[in-house]
Amino acid sequence: MGRNIKILVFSLLTIFLLSSCAILYPSIARAKKDYEKSLGLRNKIKRTAAYENILGSLNEKINNGIKAKDAYIVYINSLYQLALINPEKRKVFYNRAAIVSAVFVKKFKYSGISHYYFAKSLYLTENNNREIIEKIIFHAHKANNLFSQKGFSLERKELKKIIQDIENAISN
Amino acid sequence: MYSKILLNPRFWELIIDITPGVKNVFLHLMKVERIYLPYIPVPGIRQIIYFFKNDEVLKKAFQKDLINPYKNIDKLKNAYILLNYSGDLRALKNLKVLPKDYILNKAIENINDFGLISLRLKKYIKKYKSYSTFNIKKLFTQINSLKGNEETIKKIWDEI
Numbered sequence: 001m002g003r004n005i006k007i008l009v010f011s012l013l014t015i016f017l018l019s020s021c022a023i024l025y026p027s028i029a030r031a032k033k034d035y036e037k038s039l040g041l042r043n044k045i046k047r048t049a050a051y052e053n054i055l056g057s058l059n060e061k062i063n064n065g066i067k068a069k070d071a072y073i074v075y076i077n078s079l080y081q082l083a084l085i086n087p088e089k090r091k092v093f094y095n096r097a098a099i100v101s102a103v104f105v106k107k108f109k110y111s112g113i114s115h116y117y118f119a120k121s122l123y124l125t126e127n128n129n130r131e132i133i134e135k136i137i138f139h140a141h142k143a144n145n146l147f148s149q150k151g152f153s154l155e156r157k158e159l160k161k162i163i164q165d166i167e168n169a170i171s172n
Numbered sequence: 173m174y175s176k177i178l179l180n181p182r183f184w185e186l187i188i189d190i191t192p193g194v195k196n197v198f199l200h201l202m203k204v205e206r207i208y209l210p211y212i213p214v215p216g217i218r219q220i221i222y223f224f225k226n227d228e229v230l231k232k233a234f235q236k237d238l239i240n241p242y243k244n245i246d247k248l249k250n251a252y253i254l255l256n257y258s259g260d261l262r263a264l265k266n267l268k269v270l271p272k273d274y275i276l277n278k279a280i281e282n283i284n285d286f287g288l289i290s291l292r293l294k295k296y297i298k299k300y301k302s303y304s305t306f307n308i309k310k311l312f313t314q315i316n317s318l319k320g321n322e323e324t325i326k327k328i329w330d331e332i
Contacts, residue, residue: 080214087242124216153185
């Protein structure tokens with residue numbers, strides 16, 4: 001009898017977990033896949049449409065402050081790609097990326113990657129306000145401290161260059 | 173040949189802080205034409221411009237494009253990815269804007285980095301034992317032969 005109850009509880013738990021994952025994650029997984037596919041597109045119009053679609057599919061989740069790192073990463077990277085395609089509108093995209101990464105940091109306070117995206121996005125907005133510069137330096141150092149020693153050397157290298165550029169600008 | 177390694181994004185972290193030139197030659201030996209973007213962060217426009225303006229040789233080579241970098245961002249982005257994440261030595265050799273043998277000279281200048289790569293690779297392979305040891309041994313031999321050996325690097329460069 002006891003064994004049957006255990007099986008029933010585990011089955012119900014499994015069904016619950018599977019159904020909740022199915023509700024939460026397919027759109028993020030799809031967005032991730034779409035993002036990777038978009039990198040192979042050569043046509044600028046098609047690429048723009050692909051990134052706009054990704055942003056559209058994740059917009060609501062991001063605005064509601066979803067607790068899924070991948071959603072923020074794909075969303076912010078899509079904005080970075082759009083800025084590269086339309087450099088004249090870069091500030092719009094980078095400002096949006098900065099706002100989204102601020103939410104990312106709020107949701108994942110102890111994740112190096114969230115602080116990395118916040119520092120990078122703020123830096124890319126080309127805002128030379130002292131307050132912003134202080135924020136960039138603070139979050140870049142925080143990201144460096146939170147990244148484990150072994151991984152994220154690409155990101156750490158980028159942050160090093162960002163700080164270097166800012167310090168050069170200040171000294172000039 | 174090394175497809176299993178290439179699928180692991182952590183692999184790219186082994187070589188990312190290695191100087192351009194050495195990195196390009198290493199990727200060429202790995203037969204990697206270009207590291208795909210999902211494994212590398214998307215470069216921002218300001219970062220790309222800083223990269224070219226911060227290096228005297230590159231600044232001079234791309235000075236025309238740097239007058240209006242936002243208009244020429246596509247060209248600068250492609251050159252940035254080629255210089256930082258590509259083993260396509262033929263494309264680098266034929267990049268007309270760069271001084272002649274720029275990549276070769278960079279590789280020779282930082283020749284000791286080949287030793288650093290082989291050390292890291294050894295540790296990496298030890299950690300992920302499932303990779304084919306035959307191919308890796310071949311790669312080790314190639315890299316170790318480049319350590320402190322200008323002639324072999326020149327030979328690779330000339331063969332392209």
